[in-house]
Amino acid sequence: MSKQVSLPEMIKDWTKEHVKKWVTEDLKINEQYGQILLSGEVTGLVLQELTEKDLIEMGLPWGPALLIKR
Numbered sequence: 001m002s003k004q005v006s007l008p009e010m011i012k013d014w015t016k017e018h019v020k021k022w023v024t025e026d027l028k029i030n031e032q033y034g035q036i037l038l039s040g041e042v043t044g045l046v047l048q049e050l051t052e053k054d055l056i057e058m059g060l061p062w063g064p065a066l067l068i069k070r
Contacts, residue, residue, distance in 0.1 A: 007021065007022060008044075010044070011044040011045075011047065011048055012044050012045045012048065013044060014043060014044025014045075014047070015043055015044075016037070016038050016041050016042055016043050017038070018043075018044060019034075019037050019038070019042050019043060019044060019047055020034040020035070020037055020038040021034075023037060023064075023068060027064075027067050027068065029064045029067060029068070030064070033059075033060050033061075033064050036058055036059050036060060037058070040058055047068075050069075051069070052065045052066060052069050055068060055069070
């Protein structure tokens, strides 16, 4: 049985792995888009600064980019 790892309460404290976990498991966004964020070294602190346009320029489709920023 795998151990459930919870995300830190403050988004600014998230690692790039936490961001990928949140995107793929909580938001149910395709794994490939979580991998784009992981490869781009998007931590919680970075995620807070990104815009929908930034996410789209990184290669995410409009829909997932919108979900992430909501």
